[in-house]
Amino acid sequence: xxxLAGVALSLALTAPEVASYYFGMLVKGDGxxxxxxxxxxxxxxxxxxxxxxxREMGRxxxxxxxxxxxxIRGVGIYKAASLEEARAWAEADPAVxxxxxxxxxxxxxxxxxxxxx
Amino acid sequence: xxxxxxxxxxxLWTAAGPALAxxxxxxMPEMTTYYFGMLVKGDKxxxxxAxxxxxxxxxxxxxxxxxxxHxxGRxxxxxxxxxxxxIRGLLVYKAASLEEARSWAEADPAVxxxxxxxxxxxxxxxxxxIKxx
Numbered sequence: 298x299x300x301l302a303g304v305a306l307s308l309a310l311t312a313p314e315v316a317s318y319y320f321g322m323l324v325k326g327d328g329x330x331x332x333x334x335x336x337x338x339x340x341x342x343x344x345x346x347x348x349x350x351x352r353e354m355g356r357x358x359x360x361x362x363x364x365x366x367x368x369i370r371g372v373g374i375y376k377a378a379s380l381e382e383a384r385a386w387a388e389a390d391p392a393v394x395x396x397x398x399x400x401x402x403x404x405x406x407x408x409x410x411x412x413x414x
Numbered sequence: 415x416x417x418x419x420x421x422x423x424x425x426l427w428t429a430a431g432p433a434l435a436x437x438x439x440x441x442m443p444e445m446t447t448y449y450f451g452m453l454v455k456g457d458k459x460x461x462x463x464a465x466x467x468x469x470x471x472x473x474x475x476x477x478x479x480x481x482x483x484h485x486x487g488r489x490x491x492x493x494x495x496x497x498x499x500x501i502r503g504l505l506v507y508k509a510a511s512l513e514e515a516r517s518w519a520e521a522d523p524a525v526x527x528x529x530x531x532x533x534x535x536x537x538x539x540x541x542x543x544i545k546x547x
Binding site: 364365 | 443445447450480481484489490491492493494495496497499501504506535536537538539540543544545547
């Protein structure tokens with residue numbers, strides 16, 4: 298770990314007002330396709346319902362799609378006990394299980410500003 | 415016959431409406447557009463020299479820039495990733511355009527020095543969770 302990351306980490310651990318979160322990206326998976334179909338529409342419906350449930354459970358604080366049609370499809374901030382837990386929640390998404398999307402999860406700390414449900 | 419089934423459908427629709435509304439635990443959240451930025455390693459990135467006075471000074475200027483942008487109400491949240499990869503930090507800006515958000519993020523001394531690089535995307539998210547300064 299670099300010294301700066303170390304400083305950030307110790308800040309996160311010592312300052313009670315600095316909470317630790319997980320930053321999750323949903324990127325194009327191996328099964329990604331731009332084509333439209335009734336199956337995809339149904340999968341998208343399930344995906345949105347699942348993400349909504351994560352939010353209502355307080356596991357996902359804020360999330361939504363990127364609007365520029367690139368590799369990264371959406372991003373969100375999770376509140377979990379560990380990286381593995383946050384990743385497991387994100388990977389239980391029907392669109393991830395179907396291979397349409399892939400999860401990239403990173404530990405993150407909010408140093409400027411505030412985020413809370 | 416047609417009229418009857420239409421009437422039944424209408425009845426079903428109006429009956430189902432309130433029942434569905436009761437089942438929904440929360441109303442659909444209001445969405446808004448933010449600009450989501452990632453600070454990634456720039457061309458001049460180096461892990462070496464972390465303790466050098468120049469690096470310490472640049473980091474100080476970097477943090478001061480973020481604080482100023484926050485105080486101006488432009489930068490809503492910012493913070494570092496803790497896993498030492500390509501992506502160093504996240505920024506959420508409230509701006510009138512992608513170009514505006516990008517220019518604010520690129521005014522960061524660490525970006526100008528080439529240590530960090532900005533990747534900015536328009537982002538739709540729930541309103542009010544990320545607090546406005």
